[in-house]
Amino acid sequence: MEFLRTNGLKQIILLLLISLIGIVLVWQLKYFIPGLLGAITLYILLRQYYFNLTIKRRWKKWMAAMVLIFLCVLLLALPIWIIVQLLLPKFNYAFDHTDQIMANAAHVIDWVKGNLPKLKINDEQIQQGLQRILLIVPTVINATLNATASMVLNTLTAFFILYFMLMSGRDMEKKLLSLLPLKEVNKDALWVETKNMVVSNSVGIPVLMICQCIIAVIGYWLFGIEQPVVWGILTGVASILPLIGTMIVWIPICVVVFVKGDIGIAIGLSLYCAIVVSNIDNVLRFTILKRIGDVHPLITVFGVILGLQLFGLMGLIFGPLLVAYFILLIKIYRLEFSSKKEVDGVL
Incomplete structure (x- = not known):
């Protein structure tokens, strides 16, 4: 009880003040x-x-x-x-x-x-x-x-x-x-996770866009689409969008070609985009990002969906990082506060 009246109470009040000021600063900035x-x-x-x-x-x-x-x-x-x-x-x-x-x-x-x-x-x-x-x-x-x-x-x-x-x-x-109230080994784990996630997404996403752009340009050129480079660039940019991705570009193109009467070209382009463009997008997203930073594909997908809503464009990087932090902090919690027998095999 004496501890609560002295150091414990002071610590709680100080943490509340720090949290309050931190919330105000984040909200205003x-x-x-x-x-x-x-x-x-x-x-x-x-x-x-x-x-x-x-x-x-x-x-x-x-x-x-x-x-x-x-x-x-x-x-x-x-x-x-x-x-x-x-x-x-x-x-x-x-x-x-x-x-x-x-x-x-x-x-x-x-x-x-x-x-x-x-x-x-x-x-x-x-x-x-x-x-x-x-x-x-x-x-x-x-x-x-x-x-x-x-x-x-x-x-x-x-x-x-x-x-x-x-x-x-x-x-x-x-x-x-x-400032982190963690053991040195857990601080190192947090830093490694941060570095891997940032490098994976900041380097992997541009690589994915470039590869997607090249594949799309080749397809548009083969099927005689006007301005294949322009549409290829737009397709590459759209590849960063989760779930919808490149479909937001190539589906309207195929519809316009079909309406103009070039049914064969429209069908061929649709098959190329559905089989090659869309699947290459998924393959690159689930392999390159994982190989660069050893990031699980589900963390990437759900992290991007979350991050775009929270942080805008920077959510492409920090959305997956937020999900990875959540998983890592659960492991760190077990390491910090569980008994040795319970901790074995956590990481």
């Missing part, structure tokens, strides 16, 4: 959480190169940090610039040829009316559908602009935080590890 997660990701990927430059090659810390950040900016900006250069002319064409696009849409509607009479599509339903689309367009534009502004701000935040993380280096790591 939640807009910058993706930037913080991005900085952590880049730090884990770059720390070894930074230490090589500063320790082995004896570079100044600020110089090594600035060079690495510059290279990161270059690696991020170059593919974005290439994609924008490929897609921007298509958007300009769409704005300049709206009449042709509407005529093609009308052709598709006429084909559906003539070949699928059971759908009972009338002009009133079409008009209502167009009105709904027109109402959605401003919302989509606003959401896109907000997402772009958020991405730019969080990118700048990530590089700003990354600079100070690199400058602190091993001192920061030692301080953070010292």
Whole structure:
């Protein structure tokens, strides 16, 4: 009882204050959480190169940090610039040829009316559908602009935080590890899990996108689809989406080709995409990510679904990490608080 009135009570009050202040800080700064997660990701990927430059090659810390950040900016900006250069002319064409696009849409509607009479599509339903689309367009534009502004701000935040993380280096790591109320062996296990998961997803996901893009471009080119590179890039980007994945791109393409009357090409392309593109997507997701970081496929799938809702784009990395942490902390709990006989064989 005396313990509860002195040290125990003080400890409880202090923990409550720390928790309360932590919740307030996270709530008020939640807009910058993706930037913080991005900085952590880049730090884990770059720390070894930074230490090589500063320790082995004896570079100044600020110089090594600035060079690495510059290279990161270059690696991020170059593919974005290439994609924008490929897609921007298509958007300009769409704005300049709206009449042709509407005529093609009308052709598709006429084909559906003539070949699928059971759908009972009338002009009133079409008009209502167009009105709904027109109402959605401003919302989509606003959401896109907000997402772009958020991405730019969080990118700048990530590089700003990354600079100070690199400058602190091993001192920061030692301080953070010292704050964890765990045994040294469990601290090491937590660090290894973090490193494996971050490397697996941050390296594996771009590799998956590139492979998916190449396979899709080959298929679109073989079946005579116009602008196969553009559609291949969009297919590669869509491959990061869980469950739906590349289907969000190749199914509409196949439908349009089928409606135009190229039934053989449409069937062939559908089979290619369903058998090759979709299955390669699954094979790469369940093998490359596991081989790079020894991550279980189910952790990857469910982690991505969870992470996208919580953290946005950075959820592709930290969603699986959150699931892995949950499993690892259960094991660590048993190691920390169970008897020796119960612990044997846990890890």
